[in-house]
Amino acid sequence: MDADIGIIGVGTMGSMAAWQLAKKGLSVIGFEQFGIGNDRTAAGGESRLFRTAYMEGPEYVPMLQEAKKLWRELETESGNSLLTLNGGLMIGESNSLEIKTVLKSIEDFKLEHEILEGDQAAICYPQFKIYDDDLVILDKEAGFIRPELSVVSASLLAMKHGAKLMKYTAVDEIIPETDGVRIIAEGKTYKVGKVLITTGAWTGKLLPALKKQLIPKRLLLTWFTPKNLAETKANKLPIFARMRGDFRLTGAPSLDGSMVKASYTKDPLPIEDPSSLYRDVYPEEIEKLRESVKALLPMLYPDPVRASAYMDAYTPDNHALLGELPGKNNTIIASGFSGHGFKLAPIIGRISSELLIEGKTKSNINHLDPGRLLSKHYK
Ligand SMILES: Cc1cc2nc3c(=O)[nH]c(=O)nc-3n(C[C@H](O)[C@H](O)[C@H](O)COP(=O)(O)OP(=O)(O)OC[C@H]3O[C@@H](n4cnc5c(N)ncnc54)[C@H](O)[C@@H]3O)c2cc1C
Missing domain, CATH: 3.50.50.60 (FAD/NAD(P)-binding domain)
Structure with a gap:
């Protein structure tokens, strides 16, 4: 052996x-x-989002709570700071499946959170365009991982x-x-x-x-320049999932002091061969990104400055x-x-x-x- x-x-x-x-x-x-x-x-791609009020299903919450403890153990043993919990915003139409599942996760496990509506949400988070039928949920056990x-x-x-x-x-x-x-x-x-x-x-x-x-799918990560950098640092901008209709942008605060990661993560496309992934960006992807950033993220100048594609296996x-x-x-x-x-x-x-x-x-x-x-x- x-x-x-x-x-x-x-x-x-x-x-x-x-x-x-x-x-x-x-x-x-x-x-x-x-x-x-x-x-x-x-x-x-620099960061991954950590969320506990889980939109993929409440059955993950106990695993996520255990995962958090193990992230801290890995930090202690390695001496590296890996997970920063600066909060996470889930913003979407109040009747959407994702928002309902987040609320169910919160309710089932009594998770620490805040719910903001209308004007209050717009005052607290001017980085986002928020519509009347949106619900804004702040997951306090969320943040980003390196x-x-x-x-x-x-x-x-x-x-x-x-x-x-x-x-x-x-x-x-x-x-x-x-x-x-x-x-x-x-x-x-x-x-x-x-x-x-x-x-x-x-x-x-x-x-x-x-x-x-196990189908390989391509996910494009993109970074944008903020109009006001101070508003997009980790102490002001939680990680976020901004969903509306066909648009779904997920992102993290500015970690390099210059750009904000905001990526279009809905319906990634399957790829034939993982060894020949197209890592650059297609023109139609830029168009979709510009459109969704303009509609939902007024904090950003809507032309991406950096883009790179990655893969994951999807069931x-x-x-x-x-x-x-x-x-x-x-x-x-x-x-x-x-x-x-x-x-x-x-x-x-x-x-x-x-x-x-x-x-x-x-x-x-x-x-x-x-x-x-x-x-x-x-x-
Ligand atoms: C762009 C993007 C954004 C994401 N955002 C988030 C997020 O915000 N939050 C979150 O929780 N998750 C996120 N995910 C998902 C998460 O990153 C993945 O689910 C996770 O990293 C998958 O881990 P893995 O070990 O299965 O794959 P990998 O990390 O890819 O590891 C597989 C490894 O196997 C190696 N390998 C493959 N075949 C062989 C072989 N035959 N011999 C030897 N080595 C081999 C590969 O080289 C690779 O190193 C994101 C994923 C992507 C792609």
């Missing part, structure tokens, strides 16, 4: 799982096709606890066997007890049988696959986080480690059960 556990893909989830597993004393080999903390995966620094911090800690992380080493094949798993990477064979698949948007390339369940129901891969011995999957997984990363790392070590977890992950989308004989 080369290690107790092999981790395929040391990106967001892989780095967190490596940290948790190595800390618990397991021997770990991680395989990463690029460098650690690279900008070509789902972990690039993604690249988080991946590197977790990876360094994993290595400190003895994990071997092999960068620029792409895995070509995994062969589950009754007594472990064989991993073929760059012409060499490794044998491990169990394997964790955290290959994000590339999962369908490694495991073609999962192509229909048909936008909930990840986390658990045993049906019909494959000794194989756990944690993939398909559908554009909203970063905030959960450390709890996904911990749950993956529990599944690998004990075969079960105390967290409720029924909504992420791979069996709901994959039958036992899916191939």
Whole structure:
């Protein structure tokens, strides 16, 4: 045996799982096709949003509360500041599904929040255009995370606890066997007890049988110049999701003291091959961005100054696959986080480690059960 556990893909989830597993004393080999903390995966682009009043479903709230504690643990162990809770605004039509789900999350878990209406909202947050039928919800347990620094911090800690992380080493094949798993990477064979698949948007390339369940999609991140920089710093501007009709802009305050990230995140488009992602911006995307920024974010000059595309794996129901891969011995999957997984990363790392070590977890992950989308004989 080369290690107790092999981790395929040391990106967001892989780095967190490596940290948790190595800390618990397991021997770990991680395989990463690029460098650690690279900008070509789902972990690039300077910031990720953390929200607790969750519009993707109240069932995530307990995981998010645990994730927050683990982000703090990662900060203490690494000495790096990773999660800043400066609040989060969800602004949308009061009868929209997203706003109703945010309110349900708040109600079910008695989350700290404020609700602002009409004039009061416009006075407190002049950065946004707010319409009469909008509801403005301030989630007090929200903020932003530093993604690249988080991946590197977790990876360094994993290595400190003895994990071997092999960068620029792409895995070509995994062969589950009754007594472990064989991993073929760059012409060499490794044998491990169990394997964790955290290959994000590339999962369908490694495991073609999962192509229909894990679809790579392209998300464009864009940055704009604020008209008044002071109004867009973290002490004045919470992270935000500004939704109205077809428009959905999510963003963070100015972190570099010059630009504000505001990106159009509705209905990302599938891409054929994750290895040939178009990273630049299409002219029609600029037009849509200009239109939505003009309509909803008067704080910004509406021409983007920076744009870069990234990818994530999306499942048909936008909930990840986390658990045993049906019909494959000794194989756990944690993939398909559908554009909203970063905030959960450390709890996904911990749950993956529990599944690998004990075969079960105390967290409720029924909504992420791979069996709901994959039958036992899916191939
Ligand atoms: C633009 C964008 C904005 C987002 N915004 C937010 C947000 O604000 N808040 C939030 O919570 N979430 C957000 N998300 C979602 C979140 O970032 C992702 O869900 C999460 O990062 C996915 O993690 P992952 O580990 O599955 O994938 P990744 O982080 O991409 O990791 C996969 C790793 O596997 C490696 N790999 C793949 N195949 C192989 C192979 N065969 N051999 C070796 N290595 C391999 C890849 O190189 C990569 O490093 C966003 C995503 C994107 C793309």
